[in-house]
Amino acid sequence: MSETTTRHIPDRLRSPLEARLKSWESLLLLVAVAIFIANSFASPYFLNAWNLSDATFNFTEKAMIAFAMALLIISGEIDLSVAAIIALASTAMGAAVQFGVGTPGLVLIGLTTGLACGAFNAVLVTRLGLPSIVVTIGTMSLFRGISYIVLGDQVYKGYPADFAFFGQGYVFWVISFELVLFALLAVIYGVVLHKTNFGRAVYAIGNNPTGALFSGIRVARVKFILFLLTGLMAGVAAVCLTSRLGSTRPSIAFGWELEVVTMVVLGGVNILGGSGSIPGVVIAAFVMGLVTFGLGLLNVPGIVMSIMIGLLLIGVIALPRLWEKWRRRVARA
Amino acid sequence: MIRRNFTKLLAGASLAVSLMGTSAMAQDNMRIALVVKALGIGFFEAAAKGAEEAAGELGNVEIIYTGPTDTTAEGQIEVINALIAQGVDAIAISANDPDALVPALKKAQQRGITVISWDSGVAEEGRSMHLNPSSNPLIGNMIIKLAADHLPDGGQVAVLSASATATNQNIWIEEMNKVLPDYPGIEVVGTVYGDDLADKSYREAQGLMQSYPDLDAIIAPTSVGIVAAAQAVQDAGKAGEINVTGLGLPSEMAGAIESGASKSFAIWNPIDLGYSATMIAHALASGAATAEPGASIPMGRMGEVTLDETTSGAMADPFVYDSSNIDEFKSIF
Numbered sequence: 001m002s003e004t005t006t007r008h009i010p011d012r013l014r015s016p017l018e019a020r021l022k023s024w025e026s027l028l029l030l031v032a033v034a035i036f037i038a039n040s041f042a043s044p045y046f047l048n049a050w051n052l053s054d055a056t057f058n059f060t061e062k063a064m065i066a067f068a069m070a071l072l073i074i075s076g077e078i079d080l081s082v083a084a085i086i087a088l089a090s091t092a093m094g095a096a097v098q099f100g101v102g103t104p105g106l107v108l109i110g111l112t113t114g115l116a117c118g119a120f121n122a123v124l125v126t127r128l129g130l131p132s133i134v135v136t137i138g139t140m141s142l143f144r145g146i147s148y149i150v151l152g153d154q155v156y157k158g159y160p161a162d163f164a165f166f167g168q169g170y171v172f173w174v175i176s177f178e179l180v181l182f183a184l185l186a187v188i189y190g191v192v193l194h195k196t197n198f199g200r201a202v203y204a205i206g207n208n209p210t211g212a213l214f215s216g217i218r219v220a221r222v223k224f225i226l227f228l229l230t231g232l233m234a235g236v237a238a239v240c241l242t243s244r245l246g247s248t249r250p251s252i253a254f255g256w257e258l259e260v261v262t263m264v265v266l267g268g269v270n271i272l273g274g275s276g277s278i279p280g281v282v283i284a285a286f287v288m289g290l291v292t293f294g295l296g297l298l299n300v301p302g303i304v305m306s307i308m309i310g311l312l313l314i315g316v317i318a319l320p321r322l323w324e325k326w327r328r329r330v331a332r333a
Numbered sequence: 334m335i336r337r338n339f340t341k342l343l344a345g346a347s348l349a350v351s352l353m354g355t356s357a358m359a360q361d362n363m364r365i366a367l368v369v370k371a372l373g374i375g376f377f378e379a380a381a382k383g384a385e386e387a388a389g390e391l392g393n394v395e396i397i398y399t400g401p402t403d404t405t406a407e408g409q410i411e412v413i414n415a416l417i418a419q420g421v422d423a424i425a426i427s428a429n430d431p432d433a434l435v436p437a438l439k440k441a442q443q444r445g446i447t448v449i450s451w452d453s454g455v456a457e458e459g460r461s462m463h464l465n466p467s468s469n470p471l472i473g474n475m476i477i478k479l480a481a482d483h484l485p486d487g488g489q490v491a492v493l494s495a496s497a498t499a500t501n502q503n504i505w506i507e508e509m510n511k512v513l514p515d516y517p518g519i520e521v522v523g524t525v526y527g528d529d530l531a532d533k534s535y536r537e538a539q540g541l542m543q544s545y546p547d548l549d550a551i552i553a554p555t556s557v558g559i560v561a562a563a564q565a566v567q568d569a570g571k572a573g574e575i576n577v578t579g580l581g582l583p584s585e586m587a588g589a590i591e592s593g594a595s596k597s598f599a600i601w602n603p604i605d606l607g608y609s610a611t612m613i614a615h616a617l618a619s620g621a622a623t624a625e626p627g628a629s630i631p632m633g634r635m636g637e638v639t640l641d642e643t644t645s646g647a648m649a650d651p652f653v654y655d656s657s658n659i660d661e662f663k664s665i666f
Contacts, residue, residue, distance in 0.1 A: 051417075051418035164436070168436055245406065252433075292411060297418055301400075
């Protein structure tokens with residue numbers, strides 16, 4: 001996907017936004033390539049088609065949510081309830097299995113639950129004007145709480161055999177269904193954000209909601225749609241993850257909301273809103289997947305992986321800042 | 334720059350391929366992965382110590398001690414995928430979820446990896462055998478034996494359990510009553526329920542002391558109850574008179590052993606557990622034993638385990654902790 005030049009927002013004409021984004025993505029890509037090379041030197045098992053294919057499962061589901069989350073964060077909002085939505089959607093599907101619902105019905109239930117949760121967040125944020133971070137911290141407990149009430153320490157299993165395709169199936173050779181879906185969604189979200197009026201509205205709202213409103217953008221409606229999309233993507237991820245695990249417990253996808261946000265921020269999306277790109281998020285997904293899988297091959301303890309991801313995040317964010325400072329100092333001298 | 338990266342990549346690829354060749358040829362070391370619920374838990378660190386001990390005895394065995402950062406099934410699946418990629422010979426896992434790990438562990442088995450579970454089991458289709466630390470009859474016998482050992486002339490004992498509906502405790506008490514005739518002179522005067530709450534257990538223990546002035550021992554087959562009962566006995570100034578025993582954790586019971594409120598108590602020994610799991614994994618992976626109902630599998634110094642119809646087996650009697658070994662174990666778990 002190439003860079004677009006239509007991303008300038010009128011009130012930020014002189015902003016170095018595009019230049020910074022460009023350097024961000026190339027920087028990330030460099031990091032990804034470096035990690036790939038380091039991994040292939042560090043472990044003899046890394047360069048193997050099946051192993052790399054297995055590795056993609058580490059990030060595909062999270063990345064699906066990250067695409068919608070990127071748009072939401074660019075618009076200046078956030079949804080921390082996504083992991084809880086997965087739990088609730090998975091619980092709904094598991095309950096449906098007990099009534100003998102087939103695979104198409106299960107997928108429909110999973111997606112609908114996601115949409116409904118997204119709509120609930122959307123109403124609270126856009127209609128009541130509540131801050132999204134507070135609302136979704138609340139719904140995070142609410143959605144997962146419902147799962148815990150329904151399931152307790154029990155488990156739903158017995159998913160139909162063909163339901164396993166979404167999380168365990170392969171479309172072609174080592175290319176899994178999840179990977180194909182990930183790529184497809186990346187293209188769709190890339191086009192929506194970078195090539196449509198809707199996408200430009202998202203940037204405009206993130207940069208200056210009042211200005212966007214007075215420019216005739218229906219701010220509340222755009223945000224409503226973004227929350228719906230995020231809920232829907234959590235529903236999609238719930239279908240994939242439930243299919244991959246073949247069972248549902250209320251603790252499913254615990255803590256994923258922070259990993260999704262990390263992926264988005266690592267991808268160069270400004271956490272305060274207004275800038276970011278889908279290609280960045282795609283590369284960030286690969287970076288996170290490669291780091292965790294590569295370190296996993298070396299049997300590095302998980303806590304060290306978390307530290308590495310944290311350092312990576314700080315490093316990638318701090319580097320451009322430092323670079324700018326250094327350049328300014330050189331220019332002054 | 335690009336060309337340099339490309340050649341680097343090629344070099345990496347060729348190196349990796351050559352490494353893959355050699356490692357496949359010269360693979361005399363058997364690699365056994367000990368996968369735990371989460372790293373940084375004393376119980377599992379102790380199990381890893383046991384696994385290393387077994388590896389030392391067996392020779393030519395490399396232990397990969399690994400696990401996720403927090404106790405999630407998703408985290409363990411990432412670990413399992415990394416282990417599959419490395420082509421380890423065996424995985425011995427203490428599972429965070431008996432069902433969600435099944436697809437990943439099935440995949441491991443399909444790629445020729447021996448999978449066993451220990452401590453916390455996996456559903457039958459995901460593993461070839463499961464090692465329980467102990468069994469209900471062994472625990473039921475142990476808790477009454479602990480009390481009887483210090484009452485050579487017989488005496489009155491009472492039971493402080495968790496809740497009246499706690500499955501585990503009820504089974505153990507039932508098993509205890511079955512073997513009661515083996516301990517002549519021991520009279521079980523009553524059973525009370527502390528609901529696994531510290532304050533309620535404390536009050537129930539006080540109640541026991543008032544109701545039965547000649548009480549000689551309190552058996553608490555719950556780690557919450559045993560600590561509360563020991564405290565109640567100590568506070569009543571009856572340490573040394575009334576012996577509190579049952580199932581407890583060394584770290585929590587060290588004080589009670591010191592004060593004499595408890596002469597001894599029992600719980601599984603994590604070192605033995607890691608040792609036995611490793612021995613079993615080695616026996617199965619090397620083909621020296623097969624996991625089928627009724628089979629006996631050797632576990633080195635721990636004797637052998639006999640598998641029931643669900644191919645699970647019990648390692649041993651719960652391990653007894655008293656003043657002679659409490660200092661060694663209180664820092665472990």
